[in-house]
Amino acid sequence: MLQLYALSLSSRLLLGSARYPSPAILKDAVRAARTEVVTVSLRRESSGERAGQGFWSLIRELGVHVLPNTAGCHSVKEAVNTAHMAREVFGTAWIKLEVIGEDDTLQPDVFGLTEAARILCAEGFEVFPYTTEDLVVAERLLAAGCRVLMPWGSPIGSGRGLNNPFALSALRAHFPQVPLIIDAGLGVPSHAARALELGFDAVLINTAIARARDPVQMAAAFAHAVEAGRAARLAGAIEPRDMAEPSTPVMGTAFRP
Amino acid sequence: MKILVNGDWRETVTAQLGALLEELGYGQSVVTTAVNGEFVAVSARTRTALSDGDRLEVLAPMQGG
Numbered sequence: 053m054l055q056l057y058a059l060s061l062s063s064r065l066l067l068g069s070a071r072y073p074s075p076a077i078l079k080d081a082v083r084a085a086r087t088e089v090v091t092v093s094l095r096r097e098s099s100g101e102r103a104g105q106g107f108w109s110l111i112r113e114l115g116v117h118v119l120p121n122t123a124g125c126h127s128v129k130e131a132v133n134t135a136h137m138a139r140e141v142f143g144t145a146w147i148k149l150e151v152i153g154e155d156d157t158l159q160p161d162v163f164g165l166t167e168a169a170r171i172l173c174a175e176g177f178e179v180f181p182y183t184t185e186d187l188v189v190a191e192r193l194l195a196a197g198c199r200v201l202m203p204w205g206s207p208i209g210s211g212r213g214l215n216n217p218f219a220l221s222a223l224r225a226h227f228p229q230v231p232l233i234i235d236a237g238l239g240v241p242s243h244a245a246r247a248l249e250l251g252f253d254a255v256l257i258n259t260a261i262a263r264a265r266d267p268v269q270m271a272a273a274f275a276h277a278v279e280a281g282r283a284a285r286l287a288g289a290i291e292p293r294d295m296a297e298p299s300t301p302v303m304g305t306a307f308r309p
Numbered sequence: 310m311k312i313l314v315n316g317d318w319r320e321t322v323t324a325q326l327g328a329l330l331e332e333l334g335y336g337q338s339v340v341t342t343a344v345n346g347e348f349v350a351v352s353a354r355t356r357t358a359l360s361d362g363d364r365l366e367v368l369a370p371m372q373g374g
Contacts (some may be wrong), residue, residue, distance in 0.1 A: 068374030078372075093373025094341065096315040098365065099334030105368025108339055121373045130348060136348035137341040138370055208374070240333070256374035 054183025055090075055202055055252055056231055057146070057178040059117065063088045064248065065278045066119065066233065067271070068258025075110050079265050090116045091148055092257065093123050094137055098165040107108050107235035108141075120182060121148040122168075126161070135177055144291075147172060148180045148202065148235075158208045162189045166196055173197025182235050185219040187226055194230065200225070202235035202256065207245065209259040216245055224251040240268075241277030248281025249289065311360035327354035330367070340369050 053060040058102065067087040072078040082090060097104045109116060120138035125131040125295060146227045151168055153161025160183050169179050173196055181193050185203045193201060203223060208213035214220055215237065224232060234247040235256040244255045257274055264270035311318050315335065323329045326349060336354065342349045343366040349357050357366070 066374075070372040070374045072372075091373050093371045094368040095371035097335075097338065097340055097369035098315065099338070099367075101336065104340070104371055105338055107372060108370035118328055123373055133343055133346060133348045137343060138349075140348075140350060141339060141341045143366070257374075 053233065056180075061088045061117075063275075063278075064254040064282055065275055066091065066245070066254055066256040068256065068263065069107075069111070071261070071262040071266055072256055078262075079110060079114060080268045081261055081271040083117060084268045085257075085261070085275050086193070087271075087275075088116055089119050090114065090145045091121055091258070092142065094141065110303035115136075117146075118142050118144060119146050120144065120229050121182075122150045124152070125150060126152050126164075128168045128171070129162045131164070133170050135168075135172050141283070145178045146180065148182060149166060150182045155224050160184060160204070162186065162192075165189075166192045169193055169198055170196040185216050185223055187219075187223060188305050190223060190227065190230075194227070200231045200233065202233045204236040205243065205255075207238030208236040210237050211260055213239055214239055217246070217250065220247075220252070221250055225243060230252045241273045244274055245277040245281035246279055249284045250283055254278075287305070310359075313358055313362070313364045315365070315367055324359050325355065326357035326365070328360060329365070330354065330360060333367075335367060338369065340342055341366050 054064055063086050064090040065085050065087050067085050068091045075114050113180045120142045122131040122134040125134055150162040151161045153159050167182055169181050169231050172179050179198045180202050182202050183189055203210055205213040229254045233254045233256055234252050236309045238244055238257055239260050247255050261267050345364050354363050
């Protein structure tokens, strides 16, 4: 089971809810992914439009846990206020904390992130910080009160997979007890399997599923990959070698002197 | 007075947040608010006074990654 704060989950695939071709496809993708946690956000609502009301009904029908984000926030103040607004609307203390530092890469501003995390943890939020693979930043976030970390695989929406597997492995080895979720940048199911094989506890996928030609089929593919990667981690992989090692026993081989 | 509501200037005589939300048609909607960048809880709306030039954000659930 995956333990995220007080919650135990069977599924290790968290799903973003943005960029699907339609609400119906989002709904089917959530089911195909067998996910239990869906990320959501807050946006300006015009009184005539009521787009948010329909979306919120759809999410509630799905019966999943919601993880609200602070996407688009560039400062500590924006992120902290957005977290409070999300807690009120979504009725959860969970917050996926994003403080963006750079617009081309959507790289986290790790200085603002640690400060916002400190404030929100002290206020009783259960913070899921969207961070880099930096070990020292991870230490600071844990010291601030975070009990889960969400390092990026590569820039949001880039589909490039695990950009720095060496540093990610070091992060895993350094914090064996902390739930680590790869958030952002995964493009294909093999990236997700790799993350689980490296020992990450879960992955959060949005664009790779939502923008696939068939999002529902891709959601199922990611669900299989996550299960395969987790099983492989538990099974214990062999060490890579440089030279061949015969798999067929050599003892008793015919036609030898 | 003028209040900046979600980035658009609105002319109103209603100087209380709860009443202004009603006036703007948000009565039954699931929305959350901030005034001048600071979160204002539902429970505080009726005692939150607005003045000319205030910036009001009215946010609702939306898709997110």
